[in-house]
Amino acid sequence: MRQLEIDPRLVGMLAALAVIWVGFDLLSGGAFLTPRNLWNLSVQTASIGIMACGMVLVIVTRNIDLSVGAILGFVGMVVGVAQARWLPEVLGLEHPATAFIAVALGIGVGGLIGLLQGGLIAYLGIPSFIVTLGGLLVWRGSAWWVTQGQTVAPMDGRFRMLGGGIQGAIGANASWILGALACIAIIAGMAMLRRRRLAFGFPVRPGWAEGLLMGLSCMAVLGAVAVANAYPIPAGVARRMAEAQGIPWPEEGLFIAHGLALPVIVALGVGIAMTVLATRTRFGRYVFAIGGNPEAAELSGVNTRRTLMLVFGLMGALAGLSACIATARLNAATNAAGTLDELYVIAAAVIGGTSLAGGLGSVAGAMLGALVMQSLQSGMVLLGVDTPLQNIVVGLVLVFAVWLDGAWRRRLK
Structure with missing residues (x-):
């Protein structure tokens, strides 16, 4: 293992994933490890995995973003209304450019929201917990105001490809x-x-x-x-x-x-791009330097405020992309979209080895953590477990992951 230079926690996650898959397959009578269920599982993981990539950088800087689920819901509503009402009046129905404009709009709106919240955190000194908790309430309420609570459907045919299915x-x-x-x-x-x-x-x-x-x-x-x-x-x-x-x-x-599936390809592409950004660019080095020691990073000439704002802007843009995938998959924009997604995203990042103390984390681990979380949910749905019990299990897994992270850090010291 030392010569392979593989992180033991990554091996542990793979082992845990194998146990989860085999366990659910036995309990479901062989229904879990089927091509159909695994294909659907990969599609369901895509949106959470994309947001988990951004959450890694947020947590690495010793911050948190509780608003990603609400941003997803709000951006999904905006994208849905754009396709169903605004763009058809200008371009007509099923125009080839509609899908591209909708995706660009989703990423742009999400990025602007992230920059706004990041600016409040970086330049006004408001704790990220408070800003994003407020954002959770603001954007969830704003999603309702966009259409007065009405569900918007259907979506553009080319846009639906982004959600998977036969066309995707x-x-x-x-x-x-x-x-x-x-x-x-x-x-x-x-x-x-x-x-x-x-x-x-x-x-x-x-x-x-x-x-x-x-x-x-x-x-x-x-x-x-x-x-x-x-x-x-x-x-x-x-x-x-x-x-x-x-x-x-x-x-x-x-x-x-x-x-x-197209959303899986998009998620993997985002994961690769975010890995390169985090490990092969100056911006990525600045992010980890801020998480390791903010004071030392600032004294070294790092513009910590701008970097922090850009991290939240990137998180918002990824939430906007996830909103496009989730909306396309449902073929509708609903007010309930993204509910509790912040829990799954944070859990995925922490399970993937991102330390809440900052300065440590990996994009690949977060995406694997997203697959673990979605496997738990998918397996429990397959077994007919009630939603409240599903939430209990996810909460316990998150607490266990944080404890495990603390134990690992103490072991390294």
Whole structure:
């Protein structure tokens, strides 16, 4: 394990995820570990995973954002009204530009809200807990005022692709191509990093350890693609698709795979981009420096106020993107969207190894934590567990994760 240089907490999370999956599969009679359920699980995790990427940077700076769920609900309403009422009057129904404008609007509105809250925290010195708690109430109430509590539906056809479903899946061939490109990128990236470390005289992993990590990473990618391609489109829909394209329908039917879902691809892209931002840019180094020692960071010339405001702005933009995915998945904008999402997002970041004391966290761990949290919820829904009990379990898991983080930090000292 030392030669592989893998964080033991990451291994622990993977082991916990395996226990959760196997346990729910046994309790559900084999219904959990099916391509259909795993595909749906990945889609359900996408919006939480995207927001968890931003929450990592917020918590690393020794702050918290309790308003992400309310921002999601408010931005979802704005995006829904834009598609159902505003844009059709200008562009007409089902215009090709509607979906792109709606997504840009969602990200922009979310980013502005985040910058506003970040400015209050950074420049006025108001604690983030108070600002975002107030934001939770303000934006949840504002979502109601946008439409006076009415649900807005349906969404633009191209916009709905962002939520997954049959239209939001890229198919088997495209999924295999994307998986192969991901494997090539993993191998090339790890080889380039190894070459750079050798060039500067830094220690590197043994060759066998490097090869093992490359192999395991590629196996995980290709395994995920295989599971996505094992989930077929329903026979009735497949038949209509075949008839529309003039393909004769055989007696045994046709197996048409969903492939990877678009929201999952977007979430993985956000995760990669946020990892690069956090670990390979000056901004990322400033964020972790502020979390490690704010006074020292400021004395070193870091503009801590601007950096902190930008962190909250980025969190708001990611919440806006998640709002687009959640709205597209429901094909409607509702006032209840995003309720308690802040709990799942914070829990995902903390379970993923982000320390509430600041200065420590990883985007990959947060996304894995989001998958753990969503697996718990999905498994309990599959078993018919009541919503109040689901909330109890999530709360206990969050408390346990914080205790575990404290115990780990004490062990390191």
